[in-house]
Amino acid sequence: MNRRLLVLAGLLLAPLAHAGAVLLDGADLYTVSHGVITRGQLLIVDGRIAALGTQVRAPADALRVDLRGQRVYPGLLAANSVLGLTEIEAVRATDDRAEAGAINPNARALAAVNADSELIPVARANGVLSVHVVPQPGRTGVLSGQSAVISLDGWTWEQMRVREPAGIHLFWPESEIPDWAPAALAERMRKQLQQRRDALERALHDVRAYAAARGAGSAPDLRWEALLPALDGRVPLFIHADGAVALREALAFIDRERVGRPVLVGGADAWRIADVLAARRIPVILGPANALPRHRGDAIDAAYRIAARLAQAGVRIAIANAATAMAAANERNLPYQAASYVAYGLDPALALRAITLTPAELLGVADRLGSLDAGKDATLFVADGDILDARTQVRQAWIRGRPVDLQTRQTRLYQRYRQKYAPVPDQG
């Protein structure tokens, strides 16, 4: 095939299937791990990054993609999401986020990921190429299940799997009773909170008892078999907690139970104990910057400043959207959450790291994802500007070296209705 034609094709949005090596040429490479390589080259071979630098040796038959004036980023990793578990929030049949009951450490998010979700291409189209899919608690839920890191490309969830389990999820029982709630409702909520606390205590007792009696011959208890690796540090235990009280209790819990690899998720009030978190080396997957301050009396920019405060104290942070159905439909906005933290003092490079390499490290997939480094998966994308800017377009993407189709249900509808009114200005 004519080389020139191939280069042209690379500039189009259409997916590009190519079995051999691909050379991304001329773009600024935002490696995350080692700065920016301006006008660099990056070679993809067999789905991995074979080499990158200002000048790399590429096989003669490598497909060269001219990316002058563009930027290449490692795929963004949505570190706390329900993408794949939900389709339309209001339609119950499409909702697989939360299993019934309090103690479900065995529930597997991966097994319920809908590979054909219409929400997935929408996330992908803005560079979100990997997702940490997190099972959620129901109203009474505490231990919600096993999460998985998936890449947003594959015919089935098996093909999408990057790591499973990525961890076990504990949603710390937290009071959300407004002091003005009518008495009957407040009482109901108090009871429910206590039930959640009790369920957790009981689960901890039972799992230890189970571990001690292991090998006694009875069939395995699915719940405790799933939970034990998180308690002894073989997999991370993600503890979801926001308020100061919940964080305090969670820290005491980590200490008491000697949790091996704890990661806090949410952390709205985490900045208040930033020094403790830094000293104890407990990382935090922060919620979105676009959140209201927790309390009326908090500083009006309190939610925006969390990231800079934690980073300044030396806490390792990842940045994620909220794991809501609403956010899953707009997982594409992940870089904008990071950008909003930048407006309030977070270093832009750190912000980018917080949606790429840091979550990859926390999720145990940094050997494959999170940065542009030789040997890692060629999961990356091309943008025409700063990915922390909402005006920037994502032009192309590869997952494990496979070119990604950036079309979505939305772009198809857009094209269709543009034709209704044709001619219209030919733009993005």
Add this chain to the structure above:
Amino acid sequence: MRRNRPSAAAGWPLAALLLTAAVHAPAADSTRPLSGIADRTPRVHALVHARIVTEPGRVLDDATLVLRDGRIEAVGRTVSVPADAEVIDLAGRTVYPGFLDAASVYGLQPPAAAEGKPAAAPAGDHPMAAGAHHWNPGVHPESDAAAVFTPRPEAAARLRALGFTAARVAPAGGILRGKGAWVALGDAPAAGEALIADGVSQDIAFETLPMDSGRYPVSLMGSIALIRQTLSDARWYARRLQWESQHPGAARVPRSRALAALEPLLERSQVAVFATRDELDYARALALAQEFGLRPLLLGNGREYRDVRRLQQAGVGVILPLELPPPPAVEDPDAALEVGLEALQHWRLASANARVLAAAGVPFAFTTRGLSDVSGGFWPALRKLVAQGMDERDALAALTLTPARLLGVGNRLGTIAPGKRAHLVVADADLLRSEQAGIDEVWVEGRRYVLRAQRPLQHGRWQLQWTGASGPAEVEVGGKGPGLKAGAHTFTVRALAGDGWLWFVPGAALGRGRDVLAFTVARSGEGLQGRATLPDGAAVQFTARLLAPEHSAGPFVAAVSLPALPAPAGFPAGEHARAGLPRQPDLLLVRGATLWTQTARGTLPHADLLVRKGVIAAVGRDLPIPAGAQVVEAQGMHVTPGIIDAHSHIAIARGVNEASHAVTSEVRVGDVLDPTDIGILRQLAGGVTTALLLHGSANAIGGQSQIIKLRWGADAEGLKFAGAPDTIKLALGENPKQSNWGDAFTTRYPQTRMGVEQIVLDRLLAAREYAAQRRRGHARDGGPLRRDLQLEAIAEVLDGRRLAEVHGYRQDELLAFVRLAQRFGFRPTFQHVLEGYKIADVLAAGGMPASTFSDWWAYKYEVIDAIPQNAALMAHQGVLVSINSDDEEMGRRLNQEAAKSIRYGGLSPQEALALVTSNPARQLGIADRVGSLAPGLQADFVLWNGDPLALTSRAEQTWIDGRRYFDRAAVAAERARIEKQRAELIALALPERLKKLGQELPARVPDGPAGPVSADAPADGRYDSVALAAWRPPYADSRPAHSCHAGER
């Protein structure tokens, strides 16, 4: 008849004995047939030698009070005792007017219910079973306390024990609750005898029904609308009945006891007592009172000090509850984060509430209502107020004179004056300030109720004179510890039945070794006399005379050092209170900025903006600096018009949705603005200056909405955008047809898009007919026309005087409404309109604007075809498009949402910014005032620290009307003060709180199986924010928020 001789020694116990034996007889002529022998005991009493407080501040010493047949005949120092009077010597006693409880439910509840507590749940059901009642169960103004009142002797005795002799009793449940009556708290067996006055008041409350009841009203605005329509109906009803009497052949309108019962209220012969729940309710009640010319009285909630100037200006009185807030939970510093500064401030200032009102001249009465423990809590609460600096005269007035005057019995009760009813309290002089003081007796309707058969010894130092032995020269009564202190010795005391005491005096006190001597002690005139017999048979005696009373019995004394009245704290209370509106400079020059004019002039680099008295005077480069101008250097900054959010639900109190009926165009967001909502300040910080506050989308035709400016620090009225058009919300699709409300909501019409279209059509037709009748000035049959506030609002849409804001998503429903609107000749603005791109040509041709989201989709079925290019595609087809938030959080970053339309659909930066500035201004009919930067427009603008379309930029200052309402640096600088204030208040609250906590809670250990826990709710949201909406008070944290994009109601 025998005349009683004045006998101090005998008077007290005798009276007590008489009373227990007394058989009650009606006070005056009774229709009740006489049984047995007539009781002709004279009911004439002369209370002599009393200290009489005839009214607060007026004291007669050693005066006489003559009572005859339940009436005060004479009072004064020179009054002669009538020959037929029973004389009662009250030397050393103080007589007050009987106390009045201005808002009691005594005798209206089953005896089991605790007195003083209002009905716990909204009493939705009509208190009477049948009859021509109002359609709404909460509207029962015809219910009459006098008709259902039942004397409850034990409850009456409990209130008398506190000094109360009469109470205004009023129905407690409902919205227009019914008529109140004054009843005497005697033990008259028949209600009729206890009634002093009936129909004095109509109690009104902004009550709501539970959201899941599906009954009207579920929101505060619905409650107010119902009151408004009902009062309007009552006016019309009276005219209509008159007209019908002149037109005997005319059709009769349905008869209504409710509407008829409201006549006295509208004629001002009844007081309108408005129950208030928070500090914003005062203005709401006063506005209604003014609209209908009522005589308002507020049943307060303890926060009146916050809005005292309004009360002062309105000349309105207040019934004050006495319960004070408990110390806030501050012992755990982490949990204390849940306690806001406002709550801490209120805890601190609540006890000064009455003082602040007194200082402002706002009349107030007290009530026992709201006290969690009436019997045990009333006096400590009242005395606490006095101890903290309240003038005793004000406290007394609030129990006597003021309630009588405010509630229609000023000529009968409230003071001790000839001609008034004989309601008295006989007590210690220091009753209102001393924990030791007590009440001896109360008189109700001339009948005496003795509370303290034995008068206690007056506290103070008594001089002792001994005969037959020598003992201590002085003894102290009422000192600390048990017994009486006499020098180094203690006398133990025991009261004797009847009268008198036993004093056990240690022999050592009399120089007699280890014996203990028992003295019988009796009163002797003003003094005491004690006798004992020594073991040797010799008699010992002493007499005692009071040297120095512990408490002054003289005129009222003010507390020695008054705590200062709280300084006006600003509004809204809490972290970011503002003492007044920000200053408006006469001349203001913003210099050197990148100026986004959003006019044909485009974006000007290095340009200046000149503002004169809140209005833009000039826009251009290198404008001269006028003398005296305030200059804002903005080099390197960007200046844009203030952002306009065309779809917001902030600052709406107690329910965004009147989610009961399918048509609720009578409700008004403008009635329920919440200027304390912190969302106002947070959105100012995102550059928002104007917002359209929309009713929710639970009904096909929703409520009247309100355009505001985000004037943080203004009151509810001050938020309104003067001169902006009226608006109304309509809704299509899943929300009004209740698709996502759950299985309980499947019967209200409409349940389909078919029904939505038809019900809107039906009401438009009705409104058109109504408008025609209004033009004719009478109803179809020629009678007086009933004002229908629901149809009136819809008719205004047809007239083009009210903008219709139509919530809709799918192209089918949008198209149907387009055609409907075209048929009726009005041009709605569509809200959400996420499939607008599919019919952009239709919208453009119809000149119908669209206000949409940037990129939300997939949260419910009707938005699966939403695309982020919607705004741009519609704009390219010529639709006037804006982007809105519909969300408290997103409202802070509409500039960023606008920026997305550059990427999705290729708008230019100016076109993108127009989506949140000039375009929404045009949609709302206010583009001649705001939305762009041009001479003559109001100076609403934002200073950004960078390109406003970049995610990394921030609004640094936000100006409205040429006033700087937000300044990031200033707000940040407030933080230190806020933290200090918090710390100080917590330090004060902590000891109180620890006192209350008492003991440490034991650590809880779970035992037994936890049992199955049901997952009975959606994963998101641990409680139902919809059900909570109507409860959310001012200053609440924002967590239970409303968003009608996903809230489904």
